[in-house]
Amino acid sequence: MEPMGKVLSITPEKCTGCRLCELVCSVFHDGVSNAARSRIKVMKWETEGLYIPMSCQQCQDAPCMTVCPVKAISRDETLSRVMVDHNICIGCRSCVAVCPFGAMNFSVIDRKNFKCDLCDGDPQCVRFCDMKAVDYVEADRVSIAKKRAAAEKITIAQRQAIALESESH
Amino acid sequence: MALNRKLAIIDLSTGKIEVKSIPIEIRKKFLGGRGLDAYLLYNHTKQGCDPLGPDNTVMVSGGVLCATLASATSRCHVMAKSPLGMLGSCNMGGFFTPELAWAGFHHLVIKGKAEKPVYLWVHNGKIEIRDAKNIWGKTVTDAQWAIRDELGDEDVKSLVIGPAGENLVRYANVMTGIKNSGGRTGMGAVMGSKNLKAVAARGTMDIKIAHPKEALEYNKRFIEQITSAKVNQTQGTLGTPFIWGATNSWGGVRTRNFQYNQMLYCDEVEPESIDDNCTETIGPYHMTGCFGCQVHCRAKYKIPTGPYAGKYDEGPEYTSQGAFSSEPDIPSLENLLVANHLVDQWGVDNLEIGSLISWAMELYELGILTNKETDGLELRFGSSEALLEMIERICFRKGWLGNVLAEGGIIASEKIGKNSFDYLIQVKGMSNLHSDERATPALALNIATSSRGSDHLRSRPAIDLYHLPQEVMRRIYSSPVPYDGPLSSEHTEYIGKPWQVFWHENCYMGVDSMGICKYHTTFLGATLPNFEDWSRVLYYNTGLELTPREIWDAAVRSNMMERLFNLREGLTRYDLKKGDMLNHRYFDEPARRGALDVVGRVIDREKFEKMIDELYEYKGLDKNGVPKPETLKKLGLEKEPSHLL
Numbered sequence: 018m019e020p021m022g023k024v025l026s027i028t029p030e031k032c033t034g035c036r037l038c039e040l041v042c043s044v045f046h047d048g049v050s051n052a053a054r055s056r057i058k059v060m061k062w063e064t065e066g067l068y069i070p071m072s073c074q075q076c077q078d079a080p081c082m083t084v085c086p087v088k089a090i091s092r093d094e095t096l097s098r099v100m101v102d103h104n105i106c107i108g109c110r111s112c113v114a115v116c117p118f119g120a121m122n123f124s125v126i127d128r129k130n131f132k133c134d135l136c137d138g139d140p141q142c143v144r145f146c147d148m149k150a151v152d153y154v155e156a157d158r159v160s161i162a163k164k165r166a167a168a169e170k171i172t173i174a175q176r177q178a179i180a181l182e183s184e185s186h
Numbered sequence: 187m188a189l190n191r192k193l194a195i196i197d198l199s200t201g202k203i204e205v206k207s208i209p210i211e212i213r214k215k216f217l218g219g220r221g222l223d224a225y226l227l228y229n230h231t232k233q234g235c236d237p238l239g240p241d242n243t244v245m246v247s248g249g250v251l252c253a254t255l256a257s258a259t260s261r262c263h264v265m266a267k268s269p270l271g272m273l274g275s276c277n278m279g280g281f282f283t284p285e286l287a288w289a290g291f292h293h294l295v296i297k298g299k300a301e302k303p304v305y306l307w308v309h310n311g312k313i314e315i316r317d318a319k320n321i322w323g324k325t326v327t328d329a330q331w332a333i334r335d336e337l338g339d340e341d342v343k344s345l346v347i348g349p350a351g352e353n354l355v356r357y358a359n360v361m362t363g364i365k366n367s368g369g370r371t372g373m374g375a376v377m378g379s380k381n382l383k384a385v386a387a388r389g390t391m392d393i394k395i396a397h398p399k400e401a402l403e404y405n406k407r408f409i410e411q412i413t414s415a416k417v418n419q420t421q422g423t424l425g426t427p428f429i430w431g432a433t434n435s436w437g438g439v440r441t442r443n444f445q446y447n448q449m450l451y452c453d454e455v456e457p458e459s460i461d462d463n464c465t466e467t468i469g470p471y472h473m474t475g476c477f478g479c480q481v482h483c484r485a486k487y488k489i490p491t492g493p494y495a496g497k498y499d500e501g502p503e504y505t506s507q508g509a510f511s512s513e514p515d516i517p518s519l520e521n522l523l524v525a526n527h528l529v530d531q532w533g534v535d536n537l538e539i540g541s542l543i544s545w546a547m548e549l550y551e552l553g554i555l556t557n558k559e560t561d562g563l564e565l566r567f568g569s570s571e572a573l574l575e576m577i578e579r580i581c582f583r584k585g586w587l588g589n590v591l592a593e594g595g596i597i598a599s600e601k602i603g604k605n606s607f608d609y610l611i612q613v614k615g616m617s618n619l620h621s622d623e624r625a626t627p628a629l630a631l632n633i634a635t636s637s638r639g640s641d642h643l644r645s646r647p648a649i650d651l652y653h654l655p656q657e658v659m660r661r662i663y664s665s666p667v668p669y670d671g672p673l674s675s676e677h678t679e680y681i682g683k684p685w686q687v688f689w690h691e692n693c694y695m696g697v698d699s700m701g702i703c704k705y706h707t708t709f710l711g712a713t714l715p716n717f718e719d720w721s722r723v724l725y726y727n728t729g730l731e732l733t734p735r736e737i738w739d740a741a742v743r744s745n746m747m748e749r750l751f752n753l754r755e756g757l758t759r760y761d762l763k764k765g766d767m768l769n770h771r772y773f774d775e776p777a778r779r780g781a782l783d784v785v786g787r788v789i790d791r792e793k794f795e796k797m798i799d800e801l802y803e804y805k806g807l808d809k810n811g812v813p814k815p816e817t818l819k820k821l822g823l824e825k826e827p828s829h830l831l
Contacts, residue, residue, distance in 0.1 A: 028472050031468075031471050033471075033473055033474050033475040033482040034474050034475065035474075035475040035476065035477060035478055035479050035480070035482065036478065037279070037477075037478040037479075037480070038475055040255060040477075040478050041255070041402060041405070042252075044255055044395050044398050044401065044402055045398070045402060046397040047392070048394070048395060049392035049393060049394050049395060049398075050253050050254055050255065050284075050288075050392070050393040050395055051288060051390065051391070051392045051393060052284070053389075053390035054287065054289070056391075063327075063363065063364060064327065064364070064498050065498060066472075066474060066486035066498060066500070126389055126390065126392070141402070144406070145406065145409065146406070147409060147413055147480040148471075148482075165672075
């Protein structure tokens with residue numbers, strides 16, 4: 018089987034805070050516009066100009082799965098995601114309480130929990146984010162950009178060190 | 187039905203709140219937003235009402251597409267009779283109207299006057315009038331955060347007024363977020379006069395999308411169309427200041443009030459300079475956007491130097507560059523960023539305040555104003571101290587001149603006396619943007635005839651400056667109604683311009699009524715969405731079936747509604763204070779600087795009058811600017827006010 022290890026990768030500094038991700042998420046899943054139904058939510062620090070989209074990390078060892086008293090939550094390995102079976106779910110909200118990212122939501126409208134399902138492999142938040150602040154990449158690619166940025170810093174530091182050394186001679 | 191949002195009529199004097207549905211027939215005639223507000227204003231105010239008295243009515247609304255997937259549909263519209271005299275109307279982006287829609291409402295009609303400061307709390311179909319004692323007196327952002335604290339919900343979005351609105355500065359703004367400004371015509375002062383500090387909204391109600399799949403796919407197509415336009419890519423990198431350099435270099439920027447049409451030595455206030463100076467505080471990705479918009483045209487910054495160092499704000503927009511840099515002739519970056527921050531915090535119109543202070547500077551240098559009126563302030567061009575001091579005096583009504591300028595240009599000119607009015611660059615009581623229209627007759631026609639006074643966002647054919655090929659112009663301007671008259675690619679020409687102004691007037695009314703931002707229209711880019719696209723997004727999102735021609739007709743009708751209001755308030759064609767007329771300087775003082783085809787230009791009075799005649803014909807008005815009976819009949823407006831809502 019082809020490995021499907023893609024994950025949502027979020028780069029907060031690219032986010033413009035427009036919340037289109039929230040809008041398309043609710044329209045795609047529920048056919049209505051309502052940010053309260055969105056699986057993804059942009060957290061904002063308005064007086065700092067800082068915006069961070071938050072969504073489910075599809076944890077390998079998911080606390081929501083562990084805590085669920087009726088085993089309604091399971092991992093779907095084909096899409097590497099965590100899914101809720103609402104036929105089993107009793108709506109106790111233990112998963113909401115335990116999620117370290119606040120990514121398990123509870124709908125005041127449907128009285129059910131809800132979470133990111135990666136739109137069955139074509140996440141709409143990614144599709145509509147022009148800035149690519151939210152992206153969908155193979156898990157091993159997530160750290161590449163940071164590696165390169167860190168490496169760049171090292172080379173700059175090395176160059177500076179060499180320059181300083183040659184100055185002192 | 188997807189269009190289930192409501193209208194509420196709120197009487198602050200009695201506390202009575204009435205909730206109504208918006209009939210589909212009214213939707214088809216006026217769409218929503220500004221168009222429907224124009225209908226409501228005409229029906230809910232009486233001729234000659236005191237704009238700052240309890241008889242004035244304020245409308246707060248979202249467009250018919252608000253909070254849907256039509257892209258950039260967060261525009262909020264506020265309308266009332268303006269404290270500057272005629273039609274009052276402002277429009278802002280941000281995140282307020284989607285929240286208002288999720289809270290169940292599309293239109294609020296606010297009447298009367300509260301006994302003490304209050305704010306409205308709109309929450310999931312309910313509206314509550316709450317005591318604002320803990321919020322009154324606060325700046326724009328502090329007021330918003332205080333409301334969140336009081337209501338215990340960080341997702342509350344509010345429309346607020348700042349100190350300028352509380353102090354009834356006649357051009358005070360309604361604001362939301364850090365700097366989303368409902369500027370022009372003083373809607374903030376009208377709210378202040380009603381003791382209404384804010385409208386707060388929060389909602390979790392569904393907005394049904396009529397055809398979700400198609401709406402999603404069309405939105406995706408829209409995004410490609412919108413982000414592929416070079417103008418929006420530039421806008422998304424530099425913000426609106428991107429047009430500063432080009433406009434200033436050809437000589438389209440008013441400097442020293444109206445003495446020059448180009449600012450010299452102004453590299454420091456170029457957007458690239460702002461970026462360089464603020465890099466440390468804002469980083470490489472420093473743009474932010476309104477709800478659901480991919481243009482993200484708003485820059486973020488922290489003031490890098492001086493007594494305000496470290497303060498966060500957004501912008502400055504092209505308008506602030508004019509108001510605080512070119513008009514008062516102050517080529518300092520810190521001055522621009524600080525002035526922009528002050529008007530955002532105190533909630534006042536940057537264009538109006540900058541324009542009036544520059545006018546006062548010219549009067550001071552001419553000796554019409556002296557140290558007696560300025561309380562010793564050296565009110566000279568080029569002085570940042572004088573500009574910042576005057577902004578504060580006006581917002582807080584300090585001193586004789588601060589108090590007088592807070593009344594707006596026309597009242598101020600009457601109090602200052604002498605020939606001060608001759609130097610005031612205004613139409614219908616409202617000061618002009620810093621643009622200089624002497625070389626661009628189309629733009630001059632736009633500001634002279636715009637319904638809310640001298641303004642670039644009502645009918646400006648800005649793409650006229652691009653020298654577009656004839657076939658491109660023909661394609662744009664002969665749809666959705668046929669036009670086979672002349673069109674000229676030359677921006678200094680008079681030919682064909684009245685039709686362009688008429689076309690854009692209807693285009694902008696259309697998008698203002700749908701709630702779409704003008705950067706998603708042919709305002710600045712010839713390839714951007716148009717009536718054809720809006721017909722489809724309306725259908726996919728709301729189920730409303732309107733042809734491009736029907737959207738156009740609704741816009742023509744709504745524009746006529748605004749015209750009827752202005753006529754009722756005393757508009758006559760040649761009146762310098764209330765009419766479709768420009769200051770004499772446009773006709774008498776040649777432009778002194780700029781490109782070869784700009785230097786020496788004035789507006790030709792005779793040709794200008796002919797343009798107005800032609801525009802009146804397209805609008806179905808007689809030579810005096812009054813609608814012909816058959817025009818009103820055709821538009822179904824012969825029985826206004828009809829009091830259907």
